[in-house]
Amino acid sequence: MTTVEFRRLRPGRPYINGLDIVRKPRARWIVDFGDSLTSEEAATYEAPFDFLKATVKPERQKRPEATARDRWWFHWRTRPDLRHASADCSRLIATPLVSKHRLFVWITPDVLASHAVGVFAREDDYFFGVLHSRAHEVWTVRMGTWLGKGNDPRYTPTTCFETIPLPWPPGAEPVDDPHVIAIWRSRSASASRCSRMIRINSSRVAWYRSSTTPAYAGRGRKGISIHSNLNSYPHSRGLDKMGVQCSTKRSISWDPSI
Secondary structure, three states: OOOOHHHOOEEEEEEOOHHHHOOOOOOOEOOOOOOOOOHHHHHHHHHHHHHHHOOOOOHHHHOOOOHHHHHOOOOOOOOOOHHHHHOOHOOOOOOEEOOOOOOOOEEEOOOOOOEEEEOOOOHHHHHHHHOOHHHHHHHHHHHOEEEOOOOOEEEEEEHHOOOOOOOOOOOOOOOOOHHHHHHHHHHHHHHHHHHHHHHHHHHHHHHHHOOHHHHOOOOOOOOOOEEEEEEHOHOOOOHHHHHOOOOOOOEEOOOOOO
């Protein structure tokens, strides 16, 4: 690459693990020099390189693997195949490998996922719908492994995904097939409904926060708890059955002094 292209690189990337998917994202960042920069090129970014040199390099030098010691400014496993496959994608699909409930979410290509997050280099709603299908969920529970006391299902790609009999091989789906179109339209519609419900609930929260709200004004600064039942809205019923990451019941609480 040219010097200009190299200097446009930014070694900082958003970082997520399973908790950022099943809970509120924590907006964390991580240093990532890709998988091809030399140490001299990486050192051009003095602050992140010096940080890795002081914190990561001493630990890597203790490892018996030569790759871990010699390429200490890289992540131990840089996943070049995934980087290449996702290079032209506008979005990716991610799922926590260990989770009580099997859910999939969209992430942007600049996000770097931890080793405990499975990432699919697909950007189409059809494939998202297949992953969120009941058939896939049942298959993963049967074919996956269990952690802890046996109540934490683990999504293992080799047994959960690579063995499932999909309608067509990944990447070979006929885009004009009526079944593909039906799954794509169903997934798009459910995502739109979920987005609408999130906006509605956000408006309700903003209304409750308003100082002009009688219930709020009467409580002073002692805090207020709001129990929002999304089932009161017709479009929210059954969202969980559609595989949408949207809870039908949630409890919201805050301190008004914030």
